[in-house]
Amino acid sequence: MSEIQNLTIPEIATITEIKDEIVDVRTFYLSFDARTGGEAPKIKSGQFVMCTVFGAGEFAVSLPACPENDRFHLTVRRVGKVTNALHALSAGDKIGIRGPFGNGFPFEEIKGKNIIYVAGGIGLIPLRSSIMHVMRNKDEFGRILLFLGARTPQELMYQYNLEEWKAAPGFETYITIDNPVPDWDGETGFVHTLIKKKNIPVKDTVAFVCGPPMMFNAVIKELTEMGIGEENIISTLERHMKCGIGKCQHCAIGRTLVCTDGPVYTYRQIKTLGEQI
Amino acid sequence: MYLIKKSSVLDIARELQKEYRVYGPVVEKETRQTMFTGVEDAAELDLNAPIPAMPPKHIVFPHFERIMSYTYDRAAKKADIRPDFDDSRKALFGIRSCDLTGIICLDRFFLGQEFVDEVYRNHRKNMFIVANTCTVPFKQCFCVCTDSGPSAREGFDLNLTDLGDQYLVEAGSEKGKKLAEKMGLAKADDSLAKRKEAIIDASVSKFDAIATDNKAWISRVVNRVTTGLIDEKVWEYIGNQCIECGACSYVCPSCSCFNIVDPQTSEEAADRMRTWDSCSYEGYSRMAGGHNPRKPVEDRRSKRFFCKLSYSQSKKYLRPGCVGCGRCQWVCPGDIGLPNVVTYIRRDIQQ
Amino acid sequence: MNYKSGICTFCGTGCGHLLDVRENRVHGVFPMQNHPVSKGRLCVRGWNVHELLNTNERITTPLIRKNGELVEASYDEAVSFLVENLSKYKKDTSDEIGFLASPRSSNEENYLLMKLARAVFRTNNICLDSDPGHRTTLDVLHAGTGMAGMLGSLEEISKSEFLMVVGIDITKQNPIIGSELHKAARAGATMVTIDTRNTQIAKLSKDFLQIRPGAYRIAMAYLAKVMIDENLHDADFVKRFTAGYEGFAASISSLRESDVEEKTGIPADRLKETARALARARSAMVFFSSGISGFDRDTISYIYNLFLAAGKVGREGCGVNPITGINNLQGSYDMGIAPDLLTGFQPLSDGAVLEKFGKEWGVKLNGAPGSSVYDLMDRLKAMVVVDHDESIIRNVSEISKMEFVAYIGAFRNNFMNYAHVVLPVSTYIESDGTFTNTERRVQLTRKKIEPAKNIIPGWQLYVKIAEKAGVKWSYGSPADVMNEIAKLTPGYASISHDTLSAIGGMKWPNGAARFDIEKSGAKAAFAPTIANFAVPVASQEYPILLMIGESQHYWHQNNLMKKTNLPLREYNATLLLYPQGYVAISPQNAKELNVRDRFPVKITSPYGSMEAMVQVTDKVKPNTAYVAYFVDEMVTKFFMEHKDVLKRGEDSTIPVRIAKV
Structure with missing residues (x-):
């Protein structure tokens, strides 16, 4: 935990830059007012923060930034009252941040393994920090594969990173969109069918999967059928959260609280929780 | 152990009033309903009043409260946050052992997990607790089955037991002892401890048959609730009767779910409010955008009873979440207060 | 003691509660255990009523529209402005002026508004929003x-x-x-x-x-x-x-x-x-x-x-x-909020009744019934609206054409956008008042907190308006108003704020628990019925019967609910899933149409069409569909075309055809 207390009371941050990603999705770069040089709190890949939009409320949002070398930022799709209010802000405006909270991705435990990322649509947001981390530390891992799916080419997240990843040596990047459209000469079809078509490693492999429930279930089915164990499939869960510190109980699933025990779980854990994804 | 004459017992409250705002059982005149509430005049307090309609939970975890307020000036690019924690000195006078157990659950949950809840910590920081032994149980009580009564064993500064013409006063903390000494209370003979035990035994024997016949009637279902080995039809039967009013959570001494909202107080200012919430509400787990992982009402019901009755949740409270006060049975518009739910699950186990 | 007993005023059940009142604010709510109706229970609305009572969306000052903008004014200015404007229009049998009363106002407030309309502004065009729902029932039972x-x-x-x-x-x-x-x-x-x-x-x-x-x-x-x-x-x-x-x-x-x-x-x-x-x-x-x-x-x-x-x-x-859905719907009819009724269902057309009221009020009353404001919508030039819900959307075009609209209420509302003058009143915990629940139980709820600065209770506002219009009313309190009601209304004869002070109040007539056939004195008459058993039928072209639901979704558009968080979240559950509204169809029909939940469909009737998302649910039978008419976004031209169907109430249906978009 950082020395700045922000468990209950948010600390104030300034939006330094806003980037349009895809329709309804924007990235907000932040500088922290009370910290030297506006420097961000230390984060772990896979964690989340609680973001206050003044006058509208607070919401939980995963951190896409690479802990080692990225500027601190949030990528947010507008879905409700608060996220809409955030989208109405511009550079220079203030917001509040609590956190980071949550467990983060288990990089130590997966050293030496092959890594497969499967992301559907904005499911790439919480996986981005992990991808960036793995890219920086390529030598620690075996084969690295990226499967990204979106409904249309316009809905592909982080286009500026995609080019970088496609070009990165040792990265096998596959991108698909749901249906053929003019000006798209890449793969088409759902992402889980794409996995089947490619020769993916199964032994000593860990898969990170994130995306809408339908896509998630289809991908899990495919991966487990191919022989990847449920304990080697990792995802990050999204739940309705209010406090972030394990008290409000909104994110309780069975015996676990997504905010403090998660949000990163293996599929084996998720399965025993007994709720829909 | 000390003694105080019955006619003087409220002097303890009066002594506390010098340093604390005193809360205790008061019978509301018009409705004859006992409410646990703050008093100006200690004479309003009634240690013989029936169990309060509402547990004193609201004193440490209010129905709704402001935890901070803020202003923001978009034009000037300025924001200012002011925390608003309540750390005023409060004394709970005459709290029943079930309700005290509820506060112990809340303490362990809010203060004892990975993070400490600042809002709650401030409420609890400067508190004095005087418990009151139930020498006669009330109709709906079953604390003997949940190990939370009829007399408190921990968590109090002073514990009162009605011995007939006087009260036995046990100190549970240094703070309690100091107060008793300061008031110059008479020391009690050790033999009175036995007399207290006898009074408690007599009280236990007066509980409703369901609680006295088999004190393990609740613990038998704990295993099933933890493992989930309960026929879905039982939850459906229970869920069908839930009208989603949230009352069971609101009156539960150990339920602590809350919601957070930021109502605007002017164009450029808002308060951050914490309000009670209930897992029985459909909107409770619904995410922005509409996806709700927990949809059918029976899902949400099983969630609450998991909290009250499972080993997993008990680990957080170091005891079962249910404290046997029976209030959920009072307020439930269905017929699914916790004792009934236990009965339905047991019926299922028998079959 | 900071807990004060009172009555929940959301719906027509009339449950008892205790409000935790400290420092002139409500801090919590608890059910009243020995209340005869609710017996210690409350629903999600009642348990969270403090959210409404602490809302920041109150109307905090009288407002007058000047150059298109509502600007702050004093009560004196605003009331004068109201009276001047209303005085411009023709009186008595004219169709130029109307009053739309609220089924949430207390009996005392509604009585005074009724008196104001008939005795001061001389119009019988006064009605409730829920015309004709409850009225139809009352007509049948009364006859x-x-x-x-x-x-x-x-x-x-x-x-x-x-x-x-x-x-x-x-x-x-x-x-x-x-x-x-x-x-x-x-x-x-x-x-x-x-x-x-x-x-x-x-x-x-x-x-x-x-x-x-x-x-x-x-x-x-x-x-x-x-x-x-x-x-x-x-x-x-x-x-x-x-x-x-x-x-x-x-x-x-x-x-x-x-x-x-x-x-x-x-x-x-x-x-x-x-x-x-x-x-x-x-x-x-x-x-x-x-x-x-x-x-x-x-x-x-x-x-x-x-x-x-x-x-x-x-x-x-x-x-x-x-x-009854709304808390004082029954009481509103008891108070004569109808074009043709005085209090206690006494007909305006009855000479003796008219005489009695005329004598008490000191005016000669017009015995010709007025019209429902809704029937006059396109003819009215001026309208006074009290504490209203969002059903304005149905009549927004007519209302925006009116020369003068006044809005009276405690909470902010869309109606303010169309009002030329806005007059705030206090809420039910800021004044004494009685409410009559669905079982004729009249209950008194006492003032618990002081109204916000300068805000006055409804009854005082009506006295002020009458005074500006040149009529002096000498009520010192809502209790005085109830005394006058009791004097004029046989069923309320033994009711006063004193007799209502016990928990649960008193039912009319005169404390009777229910209608008693033995004591009734007259024979109960079978209601005349027509042997017409035709039902709306689907055809090959329009095979699905579309049900138009209102009451189930009433709370969604309720102006009070909109000022809360938790109750709104709960009652809005379906609407948040289907923000543009929805049409519920059976799994069988969904399969035939090849659509899944939340897919867009087009609904076509012989008169028009609209698009909506589907909700697939086994709650509706195959070949029937259900649409929540009260959803803002769904009240499109489509429903305007079917206004006559909607008048038939809860059981109205339209044969339609549904196709995937």
């Missing part, structure tokens, strides 16, 4: 028994052996009454639900008869016919206490079993069993929605006639029980 209110009693639900729930999602709309029914059923009463949708109360019933839309009338008529054919009706009761039985029996004799099965979609055997169970029970009650829409007159008449023939009216544990 039959002389009692314009629930014939039974909520307190006697536990004494009833047979409970029939017709077309009301009661555990959502009036949850505590739903609870009372559920508990009675658990204790042994036979509960049967007849509804087009599979509601929670249906699941809790012994039998659930899922009926095709538009066929309630036929089901009720058939139940009566079975009873009569099998000689199970209470012949002795009918002979001793009723009139007009033969006419009723004749009107249903032509019903044929096969026809009934086809039209209702319910096997005749199950209807027969229900009729027998109803007849054999020693006591029986029926509950139906009577709030924002309710049934048409014919359906209500058949329900009433069925229970009269069964001898289940006017006895202990019996009754025909309309359930």
